[in-house]
Amino acid sequence: MKNKEKKSLFSIEILGLLLGLLWIAPFYLMIVNAFKTKRDIFSGVLGLPETWEFDNFIQAFIDLSFLKSLFNSVMITGLSVGIIIIFSSMAGYALARNKSKFSGFLFFVFVAAMLIPFQSVMIPLISIFGQADMLNAAGLIFMYLGFGCSLSIFLYHGAMTGVSRSLDEAAIIDGANRFQLFWKIIFPLLKPISVTVGILNVIWIWNDYLLPSLVLSEANATIPLKMFYFFGQYTKQWHLALAGLTIAIIPVIIGYFFAQKQIINGVSEGAVK
Amino acid sequence: MQNRSPAFWLFLTPVILALGIVVVIPFIYGLFYSFTDWNGLRATQFIGLEHYINLFQEKEFMNSIWFTIKFAVASVLLLNFFGLALALIVTRNIKTNNLLRTVFFMPNLIGGLILGFIWQFIFISVFGDVGDLLGVEGMKGWLSTTETGFWGLVILTSWQMAGYIMIIYIAYLENIPKELIEAAKIDGASSFQRFKNITFPLVAPAFTISMFLTLSTSFKIYDQNLSLTNGGPFNSTQMVAMEIVRTAFSDNQMSYAQAKAVIFFLIVAVVALTQVYYNKKREVEM
DSSP states (O other), rough: OOOHHHOOOOOHHHHHHHHHHHHHHHHHHHHHHHHHHHHHHHHHHOOOSOOOOOOOHHHHHHHTHHHHHHHHHHHHHHHHHHHHHHHHHHHHHHHOOSHHHHHHHHHHHHHHHHGGTTTHHHHHHHHHHHHTTOSSHHHHHHHHHHHHHHHHHHHHHHHHGSOOOHHHHHHTTOOOOHIIIIIIIIIIHHHHHHHHHHHHHEEEEHHHHHHHHHHOOOOGHHHHHHHHHHHTTTOHOOOOOOOHHHHHHHHHHHHHHHHHHHHHHHHHHHHOO | OOTTTTHHHHHHHHHHHHHHIIIIIIHHHHHTTBBOOOOOSSOOOBBBHHHHHHHHHHHHHHHHHHHHHHHHHHHHHHHHHHHHHHHHHSSSSSSHHHHHHHHHGGGSSHHHHHHHOOOOOOHIIIHHHHHHHHHHHHGGGSSSSSSHHHHHHHHEEEEEEHHHHHHHHHHHTTSSSSSHHHHHHHOOOHHHHIIIIIHOOOOOOHHHHHHHHHHHHHHHHOHHOOOTTTTTSSTOOHHHHHHHHHHHHOOOOOHHHHHHHHHHHHHHHHHHHHHHHHHHHHHOOO
């Protein structure tokens, strides 16, 4: 009996490893071929490169204006997510502490807004922001607050059920105003959900392509946007395109390496709720 | 905090403004414009249902809807199959389960645009070479026909999102009491019986969540469509989201594209509301 179980566990392990290999195969093929010359790719994509060609990466790095795109991506994602966390946590708190019908209605509106797909508001949105001369990074960050706040408020609102009202009362008696009460006492208690909200929004905003493509000029392009232009420039030149793709995903892999546990937990929490 | 308390309003003003300006107002404007000849800047007249009548007769739009529905059904089935299979593997007591979770989940962190480009290389060059090697003609010329483009998109999406669905199933699988499984083992239940009678019923809620999540995500896919097939050949693999973007920003038919966007909203909303209905019903049963 024991032996049989060990055997079945072993075959599951083998199956898992095979699937794991299948899952990373695309990344392996991307990296290996990014090191090849154009001729080398033409003669076969499965093997290792004859000579390891680092020049592909140098050229892709320059053509992607990688440092600049990275900077743009970091600024836009960082500022948007920071603002989403600040304002959504405040709103989630206010809505959870006010039990009136009106407060319930507002919460319903925020949740219902999640039903609306981006394409359904995209055209008037771009028109309105265009007429207000706000098709720029600041406008984009504001848009991310609008699109990101619904889910974030929903998550904060849910987390507030675990924060006792007596804390509010005690702080008010001690003479704190609402603002101090929230930032000094409530917000630190919401830290776990802030991590979840932060991770979910970073993943989405960092990778977003369509909205920045409608809002930002090429000079202010984020990584996905720049990648799109870059790829168009190098069709049929896989060695350069693949080197560019490899460079573009390095920041994500580094982030994943350091925050793996939090990312998987955050995503799990966001999905199951 | 009372409705009249200034703090209540102070805390809510930023998000009310943002949601209002970014989502609510454009949505209402959009509904209105879809009944006019709006060109992105101004509307001169009401045209009633003209756009809506036209779009149901437009071949390209209807094709994109059917293509999207077929794509969504295929993706939902494959995603849930792989998601559950991966979850069952990595929740067993194997040495590599953490490493495997990391690997399976990784594609979710990378944008659909970049993944689509990587898979373009896989389908065109790698499949071509492997086809040569094995002498399989069917592996050559991928993405150049509607059929292979369709399966290309399904494979890409399944590979990308299976790890995400896996995470959802893991959350439920790990909540199954170990004693239950042990007791069944002692009673002599086979591993298939244990799966059918214990594991499966207890992860059924995860199935509902995953199904609707994957359904609504597959309906809204844009990036992968753009980077993998770009709608080709001859717009035959173009999904609804992409069709709307093209009508608006390539063909410059703003109010017509907006009418399509309204229909798109209705489809997505029906899917989501069905989910809410099912969840409510399930909660009552429990």
